[in-house]
Amino acid sequence: MSLGPAGDLSLRLFVDDLPVLPTVSNQIRRIQVDAQVNLPTMCEVEFADPFFLLVEEAGLAIGNFMEIRAVVGDNPVGEVVFSGQVESVEVGFEKVTGRVSRVRGYDAGHRMLHGMSTKGYPMMMYPEIAEMIGLEHEIPTIATPYPTVYPMTVQSNESDWDFLVRLAREIGYVVYVAIDPIAGIPTLMFAPQTPAETAPPPVPGVEISPLSFDVGDERILNLKASVSGAGITAVSSARGWDQTLGAPGLGEGPTIGDSSLNLVLPEELGAELGGVNQNVNFTRFAQNEMQAEAASEGLAFRMSGAYANVEITMRGNPYCMPSRALGLSEAGVLTGEYTITAVTHTFLPTQFGYRTHVVCSGMEDRTLAGLQGAAEPRQTSKLHGVYPAIVTDSEDPEQLGRVLLSFPWLDPLYVSNWARVVQAGAGEVMGMQIIPEPLDEVLVAFGNGQLDSPYVLGGLYNLERQPGVPWEEAVEGVPMIRGFTSRLGNQLLFMDDPETPGVVLNTTMGASTIIRLSPETGIEIITVEGQPILITSAADVTIESEGAVTVNSAAVAINGEGDVSISAEGAIEITAGGEIAISAASINLEAEADTSIVAPAVDITGGIVNLGA
Missing domain, CATH: 2.40.50.230 (Gp5 N-terminal domain)
Known part of the structure; x- marks a missing residue:
C-alpha cells in the first residue's frame, strides 16, 4: 500500500464487513476517527442527506457494526483503522450545505462504559483483574503481567473502563482496544506503552517504513516538536500507610521512561531544574510499602513521558495508531523515537482527501481535550465524610x-x-x-x-437494634444512666440519677449478680438466683471497719488449716439458742482472775478427776 503523495489512499465505510453502496459512499462528506490511549476509539461519519434516508439505507442503525478501512482505489482489502458499533445517529441542517446526517460509533471499549459497578477483587494482580473484566465483556484481552498482588482492589462506583484506566495509570500502564489491521478483530490491551526504541530507525532521506520520518519529507504537512522541563523532578513519590505494621509506606520512582527517546533525558532535566524536590502524589493512598513503590514507579513513568511532545500532520497513514512507535530524524536534539499517544484520521473527499494527525506526548495528554480534562479518566467517586x-x-x-x-x-x-x-x-497493651x-x-x-x-x-443504634438500657430509663430530661452492655447482658452502668447515684456492675442485666457502689449506701454485692460469693487470695485477707461487722447467714462455718484465733479488746460473748459443743484433743481454760461456772447442776466425768487449790 503506497503512502506517498501519488498514492490514491482513502477511507472507506464498511457495514457488516461489506462496503456500502456507491449511492451511500458518494454522499460521504467527512469521516473522522479519533484514537487515543485510555479512551475508546470514536468514529464519526457525516453524509449529505437531503431526505434523511442514507443512515437507514446504509444499515447504520444503532447497535450495528461498522468499519473504516484505508484502501487504495476500489480495492476492498486495506488497513482497518476503526471497528466498532454505532452508538448515536444525528441529523442537522446548515444554510450553506443543507441537510446532513451523522453517525457516531465506538470500538469495543464502549461496552465497558455502560453503567457503574462496585466490586471487590481480593488478592489479585491488576492484569488479572483486566483479564476478568475483558472476559465479562467477551473481548479478547492481552494483559502484561505485573508482580504486585493487592490484598483488596475496589471498583468504587465506576464504569469498568474507568476502573481499568485508573489501575493502569497507577502502575504506568495504558488501556486501549487494538484492532487487527486485516481481520478487524478487537483486543483489549492492558499493558505498558510500546517502548519508543521499537520504532524503525530514522534514516534521513530514505523511506524505509511508514513509521519512520524526517523533518521535511513529502509525507509531512506540519510538524511541531518540543521538550520541556517545567514541573519535572528527578524522583516521583507515592505515599501510604501499612495498617498491619502501623508504619508509613513510602515509595520512590526515578523519572526514567521509554516512551520518548532523544538527546534530552528527563532524569537530567529533573535533576537540573528540580534539584532534590520530589513530585509527591496522593491521588491514591497506598495500603503498604509495596503498593507505594508500584504507584511511585507508575507516576515516574508518566512524568518521564510527558516532558516531550511531538505533533505531526501528514498525508493519510493508517499505520499510525496509539501505542505504536515512530522514528524522527533531522530534528536536532529532538531526533529520536517516540510512542504515539493519540491519532486522528480525517477523510474529506471534496477537500484534501485523507490526512492523519499524530500526537506523541507520553501518557499525560497534551491535546486541547487533555488540557481541558476531557481526556482524563473520570475520577473515582471519593467518599469524603x-x-x-x-x-x-x-x-x-x-x-x-x-x-x-x-x-x-x-x-x-x-x-x-x-x-x-x-x-x-488504643496503645501498647492498653485501651478499649x-x-x-x-x-x-x-x-x-x-x-x-x-x-x-x-x-x-x-x-x-436503630429502631430494630436497641441498647441494653431502654432510652426512657437512660434519659429523663438529661442523661441519667451512662453505661456499656455486652451481648450476654454484662453491664457497667454509671448512675447519675440523684435518687440512686452510683456505679453498678451487673451480669445478665442484673438478673443474677449485682455489685453496686453508692455514695449513700456504700458497697453492695447481691446474687439473685443462689449464686455463691467466693473470695480467694494467695495472701492475707483483711477486713477492717471502724463500726460493727455483722455476719448473718443460715449457717456460718469458720475453717482454718492452721490455728484459729479470736481476740477482742473487750468482752467476747457466745450465745446460742441450742447447745454449745466444744470438741478438741485437749482443752485449756486459763484466766488471770476468777473462773465461775454457774448452773443448776454441774457434771464432771473423767477417768481421773483432780481438783486442787
Whole structure:
C-alpha cells in the first residue's frame, strides 16, 4: 500500500464487513476517527442527506457494526483503522450545505462504559483483574503481567473502563482496544506503552517504513516538536500507610521512561531544574510499602513521558495508531523515537482527501481535550465524610480486631476488605477492645476518600437494634444512666440519677449478680438466683471497719488449716439458742482472775478427776 503523495489512499465505510453502496459512499462528506490511549476509539461519519434516508439505507442503525478501512482505489482489502458499533445517529441542517446526517460509533471499549459497578477483587494482580473484566465483556484481552498482588482492589462506583484506566495509570500502564489491521478483530490491551526504541530507525532521506520520518519529507504537512522541563523532578513519590505494621509506606520512582527517546533525558532535566524536590502524589493512598513503590514507579513513568511532545500532520497513514512507535530524524536534539499517544484520521473527499494527525506526548495528554480534562479518566467517586455500614464478619484471620463491612446503600453484594475499628485509648497493651458484631450498624470513614480504606468510627443504634438500657430509663430530661452492655447482658452502668447515684456492675442485666457502689449506701454485692460469693487470695485477707461487722447467714462455718484465733479488746460473748459443743484433743481454760461456772447442776466425768487449790 503506497503512502506517498501519488498514492490514491482513502477511507472507506464498511457495514457488516461489506462496503456500502456507491449511492451511500458518494454522499460521504467527512469521516473522522479519533484514537487515543485510555479512551475508546470514536468514529464519526457525516453524509449529505437531503431526505434523511442514507443512515437507514446504509444499515447504520444503532447497535450495528461498522468499519473504516484505508484502501487504495476500489480495492476492498486495506488497513482497518476503526471497528466498532454505532452508538448515536444525528441529523442537522446548515444554510450553506443543507441537510446532513451523522453517525457516531465506538470500538469495543464502549461496552465497558455502560453503567457503574462496585466490586471487590481480593488478592489479585491488576492484569488479572483486566483479564476478568475483558472476559465479562467477551473481548479478547492481552494483559502484561505485573508482580504486585493487592490484598483488596475496589471498583468504587465506576464504569469498568474507568476502573481499568485508573489501575493502569497507577502502575504506568495504558488501556486501549487494538484492532487487527486485516481481520478487524478487537483486543483489549492492558499493558505498558510500546517502548519508543521499537520504532524503525530514522534514516534521513530514505523511506524505509511508514513509521519512520524526517523533518521535511513529502509525507509531512506540519510538524511541531518540543521538550520541556517545567514541573519535572528527578524522583516521583507515592505515599501510604501499612495498617498491619502501623508504619508509613513510602515509595520512590526515578523519572526514567521509554516512551520518548532523544538527546534530552528527563532524569537530567529533573535533576537540573528540580534539584532534590520530589513530585509527591496522593491521588491514591497506598495500603503498604509495596503498593507505594508500584504507584511511585507508575507516576515516574508518566512524568518521564510527558516532558516531550511531538505533533505531526501528514498525508493519510493508517499505520499510525496509539501505542505504536515512530522514528524522527533531522530534528536536532529532538531526533529520536517516540510512542504515539493519540491519532486522528480525517477523510474529506471534496477537500484534501485523507490526512492523519499524530500526537506523541507520553501518557499525560497534551491535546486541547487533555488540557481541558476531557481526556482524563473520570475520577473515582471519593467518599469524603462519614457513612453507615453493616458489619458482616468480625473474625479477623490476622487477629487484628478488624471487621468486614457491607454498604447496602451502595451495592447489595459488595463486601469491603478488613476494616480497622477505632478503639479509645488504643496503645501498647492498653485501651478499649470493643469489636462490633455481625449485623451491627456502624459509622465508617474512608482514608483519602477511598472505598478500599474504611475505618469504623463507632456503632449506631436503630429502631430494630436497641441498647441494653431502654432510652426512657437512660434519659429523663438529661442523661441519667451512662453505661456499656455486652451481648450476654454484662453491664457497667454509671448512675447519675440523684435518687440512686452510683456505679453498678451487673451480669445478665442484673438478673443474677449485682455489685453496686453508692455514695449513700456504700458497697453492695447481691446474687439473685443462689449464686455463691467466693473470695480467694494467695495472701492475707483483711477486713477492717471502724463500726460493727455483722455476719448473718443460715449457717456460718469458720475453717482454718492452721490455728484459729479470736481476740477482742473487750468482752467476747457466745450465745446460742441450742447447745454449745466444744470438741478438741485437749482443752485449756486459763484466766488471770476468777473462773465461775454457774448452773443448776454441774457434771464432771473423767477417768481421773483432780481438783486442787
